[in-house]
Amino acid sequence: MSWVSRPLNSSIGCKVIMSVTGLLLVGFLLAHLSGNLLVFAGEEAINLYAKTLRDYLPILWLLRIGLIVMAVLHIFSGVKLTRMNSKAKPVKYKVKQSVKASFASRYMGLTGLVVLAFIAYHLAHLTFRFTHPAFQSLGDYDVYKMLMLSFSNPVLAIGYCICVILLMVHLSHGVSSLFQTLGINHKKYNGLIRSIGPALSTLLAIGYLSIPLSILLGFIK
Amino acid sequence: MKLALHIWRQKDSNSEGKFESYQLDQVSPDMSFLEMLDILNEKLISEDKEPVAFDHDCREGICGTCSMVINGVAHGPQGGTTTCQLHMQSFKDGDDIYIEPWRATAFPIVKDLVTDRSAFDRVIQAGGYVSVSTGGVPDANATPVPKPIADLAMDAATCIGCGACVAACKNSSAMLFVGAKVSQLSLLPQGQVEKGRRVIKMVSQMDSEGFGNCTNTFECEAVCPKEISVSNIARLNREYIAATLASDEES
Amino acid sequence: MKLDANIPTGPLEQKWTRHKFEMKLVSPANKRKYKVIVVGSGLAGAAGAASLAELGYQVECFCYQDSPRRAHSIAAQGGINASKNYPSDGDSVFRLFYDTIKGGDFRSREANVYRLAEVSGNIIDQAVAQGVPFARDYGGLLDNRSFGGAQVSRTFYARGQTGQQLLLGAYSALSRQIGLGTVKMHTRSEMLDLVLIDGAAKGIIVRNMVTGKITRHYADAVVLGTGGYGNTFFLSTNATGCNVTATYRAYKRGAGFANPCYTQIHPTCIPVSGDHQSKLTLMSESLRNDGRVWVPLKKGDKRRPGEIPDSERDYYLERKYPSFGNLAPRDIASRSAKEACDDGRGVGETGLGVYLDFADAIKRLGKKAVSERYGNLFHMYHKITDENPYEVPMRIYPAVHYTMGGLWVDYNLQSNIPGLHVIGEANFSDHGANRLGASALMQGLADGYFVLPYTIANYLASIKAGEVNPEHKAFEETENKVKERVTKLLNINGKKSPAQFHKELGHIMWDKCGMARNKAGLEEALKKIPELREEFWQNVKVTGSGEQFNQQLERAGRVADFLEFGELMCRDALVREESCGGHFREEHQTEEGEAKRNDEDYAHAAVWEYQGESSDPKRHEEQLIFENVKLATRSYK
Structure with missing residues (x-):
């Protein structure tokens, strides 16, 4: 299987894994958001959505496993590439000016780590419900109440918002970047490709931030 | 004008280095950056101190020998310029200037500002050529090449191999250098015969030289004295993916 | 000193073909027993080293730069001549030969120059096959432009970076051989002396410029492709590292040095700006295709160029040489610039400069077309002088550029020392007293790709392989x-x-x-x-x-x-x-x-023989015999 392992171990191979898994994870973010936005349709709608998901448990698990594999691969190759990179430039410049590199592109590792921590907390918070013992007493599908309880707490709401913003910073570079890594580049479309990342992450940010902010500010009661 | 220079001094590859500061007066704005360093060196020699070692040769921006990070930017503040063509007009009286060598594991320091860039040569030796020997080639006009393709190949071929891309990249990635050569040769019909084999060999050599990988910050393009486009990196990726998928290795 | 040019007999057009047949060969199996040292990795050196290795010889190549890709051939801008006659404008091998002989003011060897013109087309084929991206037209075929000293368009080019592209082509061929292990490359290595054993070149002494270690390298033949000696003038268009050491040390070991006084002053360089200056920058001669050279008619005219009306300008090249105009050969253009400046009509602060004006070309062709042809040169000029040549005329002045003199070689490119071959700018053979534009690239590559590989075999076949060892007392x-x-x-x-x-x-x-x-x-x-x-x-x-x-x-x-x-x-x-x-x-x-x-x-050709430190060198002469061209006063009027 050397024809599989060798390219995947090469720097470009690793980057291809990074970009393909990243792309699929962005797909998840879109799907996840479309579900979440049901909160604006009212308690029943979102709880029905949660219930429906669980009604098809095998499919849900299939998706979950896929998601986990994607995330693990994404993290694994990210760590591998980062280690390669820090080995490639062990001594930094005393004075360093970036001419062109965006903030997002320079701190992908850092924003990635924050996102990882956020996901861990997010799962513990809303999926496994470790952090809020009070949730344990709620019914399985009462997503609506969980959201209301959580985001009316300003600390949680603002913390969530900050993490979402960092995730979007990560995406604003990552999404445009994956086109470059997969070799999708054409003079005519480069402007479009380079704005996809920032545009998509802005849209996702608006969607994801609208929920906690609406709850915190009392638009949803 | 008067300048305060802070220059990385390092005796040889095994020694520790450090910054040393020098005051230089009467610098003319007409001087090139290297001529300014010539003057500093003459001054150091007259003071019985060891002059600063730096690489330079053609001093007209084409050989790719000169290599310094000036105030945090490879080849200094003026875009599309090698250090030797940077003139002191770009600085003003009283400036502090930090001068550092290229920093990358693949480019070990030889002395002061001089680094060893032979890793680039080895990447080319691994496959950066068309395997034709002298003689026995077809007439030059036997294969027409569309002008836009020839122009694109030429854009990539202008690379001078100075290593500024590696120096500026936070990961010391050599993808712009490798991408430029792979692009030049894979665009032209003459290079297409062995393009798959070439890209696989060059990337594998690039990885084993200890260069990092590309995280698409595009700093390389910004400092490249020949303004080589990162679209060459995309082409490298594309060629590599295609070559890998299509290679005729057996499982 | 014995100076036998070894020119093959027979008619000019048949000399090389016949000679190739008559020369001795080394059989394929024996080639790997011979070792050849090539000093220098420019067009000639890299092409030679790669070609010899492809043939099967063991090759060791040395350069002082940190990579063979940096040799100063890389700085050649304008182009490379070849008698392909693609534009169908009357070019032929004989015309290229004649132009080169005439351009060299009838001071070069007919047979060598004819061979150069003969193989010139092969160089273009070779370079294209290597992936050199020459300029092309929309039909996909190669484009040509005209150059100084010729009335046909025979110059192939790759923007203003032809030398770079051709050198990188030769470098890629050399790299391929290094990768295959047939060439051992020594970078940052400077040859400091030539070793002779029983009067034949058998090795060199080299200083490793990183460690300072001095080492011996032996071979069956030594090839010098170490370039010219323009840096004797301190300020020249040469790279700062270019030097005469290799050829001069060979001279001190007995090699004849021919015509050292033949130096080429290139007419279009950026003028000196001050005492700090460390080198001069060339602006390609191709600029004279569209730029017009002029100075004010009046002495000491300090008006800005735009304020001087056409009637008060002296387009002196067009005036003096109407049929070649601004494309007069380099020596003539340079001297005319000097005359104008000596006459007090020079421009710029120092008065040592003349204008090269593109206003007419921009009017005629549009800024875009001019920028396509010369964009990178304009860009470079702008960066160095802080003046925009699209708006004000360039200021140019002659500067030392190329040296036609070099170690004396015979038709086989072998010096008077057996086993010492000299190629490219380092030898004296092809350009006479003046080199035409776009001919240096041609000669370097012709020597390296298409001449040396044949002629060196003739020498190697006459000696036994591997007879030397570095323990010899000469080393x-x-x-x-x-x-x-x-x-x-x-x-x-x-x-x-x-x-x-x-x-x-x-x-x-x-x-x-x-x-x-x-x-x-x-x-x-x-x-x-x-x-x-x-x-x-x-x-x-x-x-x-x-x-x-x-x-x-x-x-x-x-x-x-x-x-x-x-x-x-x-x-x-x-x-x-x-x-x-x-x-x-x-x-x-x-x-x-x-x-x-x-x-x-x-x-x-005047050939100098070293006679030791205390005596003056001895001057020998190789008579130049012209059988195919008539010696005429060179006229470009």
Whole structure:
């Protein structure tokens, strides 16, 4: 299987894994958001959505496993590439000016780590419900109440918002970047490709931030 | 004008280095950056101190020998310029200037500002050529090449191999250098015969030289004295993916 | 000294073909037993080393740069000539041959030049096959442009970076062989002496510029492709590292040095801006295709160029040479610029400059077309001078560029020392007293790809392979000499840096042996240079030690050789009582100020033989026999 392992171990191979898994994870973010936005349709709608998901448990698990594999691969190759990179430039410049590199592109590792921590907390918070013992007493599908309880707490709401913003910073570079890594580049479309990342992450940010902010500010009661 | 220079001094590859500061007066704005360093060196020699070692040769921006990070930017503040063509007009009286060598594991320091860039040569030796020997080639006009393709190949071929891309990249990635050569040769019909084999060999050599990988910050393009486009990196990726998928290795 | 040019017999057109058949061959199985050292990795060296390795010889290649890709051939801008006649404008092998002989002012060897013209087309084929991206037109075929000294368009180009592209082509061929293990490459290695055993070249002594280690390298033949000696003038368009050391040390070991006074002053360089200047920057001659050269009619006219009306401008090249106009050959264009400036009509702050004006071209072709042709050159000019050539005319002035003289070689590119071959700018053979634009690339590559690989076999077949070993006493002696000299340089510990001496020598050379020379001046230089040399050996200061990376030591060694070589140049210029090509003796000019050749007494190559430190070198002559062209006064009017 050397024809599989060798390219995947090469720097470009690793980057291809990074970009393909990243792309699929962005797909998840879109799907996840479309579900979440049901909160604006009212308690029943979102709880029905949660219930429906669980009604098809095998499919849900299939998706979950896929998601986990994607995330693990994404993290694994990210760590591998980062280690390669820090080995490639062990001594930094005393004075360093970036001419062109965006903030997002320079701190992908850092924003990635924050996102990882956020996901861990997010799962513990809303999926496994470790952090809020009070949730344990709620019914399985009462997503609506969980959201209301959580985001009316300003600390949680603002913390969530900050993490979402960092995730979007990560995406604003990552999404445009994956086109470059997969070799999708054409003079005519480069402007479009380079704005996809920032545009998509802005849209996702608006969607994801609208929920906690609406709850915190009392638009949803 | 008067300048305060802070220059990385390092005796040889095994020694520790450090910054040393020098005051230089009467610098003319007409001087090139290297001529300014010539003057500093003459001054150091007259003071019985060891002059600063730096690489330079053609001093007209084409050989790719000169290599310094000036105030945090490879080849200094003026875009599309090698250090030797940077003139002191770009600085003003009283400036502090930090001068550092290229920093990358693949480019070990030889002395002061001089680094060893032979890793680039080895990447080319691994496959950066068309395997034709002298003689026995077809007439030059036997294969027409569309002008836009020839122009694109030429854009990539202008690379001078100075290593500024590696120096500026936070990961010391050599993808712009490798991408430029792979692009030049894979665009032209003459290079297409062995393009798959070439890209696989060059990337594998690039990885084993200890260069990092590309995280698409595009700093390389910004400092490249020949303004080589990162679209060459995309082409490298594309060629590599295609070559890998299509290679005729057996499982 | 025996100077047999070994020119094959027979008609000119058949000499090379016949010679290729008559020369001895080395059988494929035997080739790997022979080892060849190639010093220099420019167009000639890299092409030669790669081609020899492809044939199966063991090759070791040396260069002083950190990579073979950086040799100064890379800086050639304009193009490469070849008699392909693609534009169907009347070119032929014979015309390229004739133009080159005439351009060289009838001071080159017919047979060599004809061969050069003959193989020129192969070079283009070879380069294209290597992936050199020459300029093309929309039909996908190669584009040509015209160049100085020719009335046909035979110059192939890759924007303003033809030298770079051709060198990278040769470098890629060389790299392929290095990767295959057939060439052993030594970078940052400087040849400091040639080793002779029983009168034949068998090796070199090299200093590793990183560690300072001095080592012996032996081979069955040595090839020098070490470029020209333009840096004797300190300021030139050469790279700062270019030097005469390899060829000069070979000369001191007995190789004849031919025509050292033939230096080419390139007419279009950026003028000197001040005393700090370390080198001069060339603006490609191709600019003269569309740029018009002029100075104000009035002396001391200090108006800005735009304020001077056309009627008060002197387009002196168009006026003096109507049929070639701005495309007059380099020596003529340079001298005319000097005349205008000497006349007080020079422009710019120093008065040492003339205008190269693109206003008409921009009007005629549009800014975009001009930028497509010359964009990178305009960009470079703008960066260096801070003036925008799209708006104000460029200021240019002649500068030392190329040296036609070099080690004497026969038709086989072998010097008078058996086994020592010399290729590219380092030899003297093809350009006579003046080189035409776009011919240097042609000659370097012709020598490396298409001549040396054949002719060296003829020599190798005549000797037994691998007879030498580095323990031979000749190696020991030569190595000790090199070491002594390094120690000597380090121990003088005087007050002046090597660069200062170099600059002083440059001043003398430029004043007395530059664009125009005269007896009194040359005699003065011949007095001053030995004095400066004496001072050098007493007062030079070389910091650091020999066992380290030491750029001062490298420089000192090179300057020491320039200080001897400069004298040889002046000596040669003094004896050559005529004006020809790049060698202009003020005593020998027509009433109109044109060069006056003396074919009666000087239709020969002057070859100098070293006679030891205490005696003057001996001058030999190789008569140049012209059977196929008529010696004529060169006219571009």
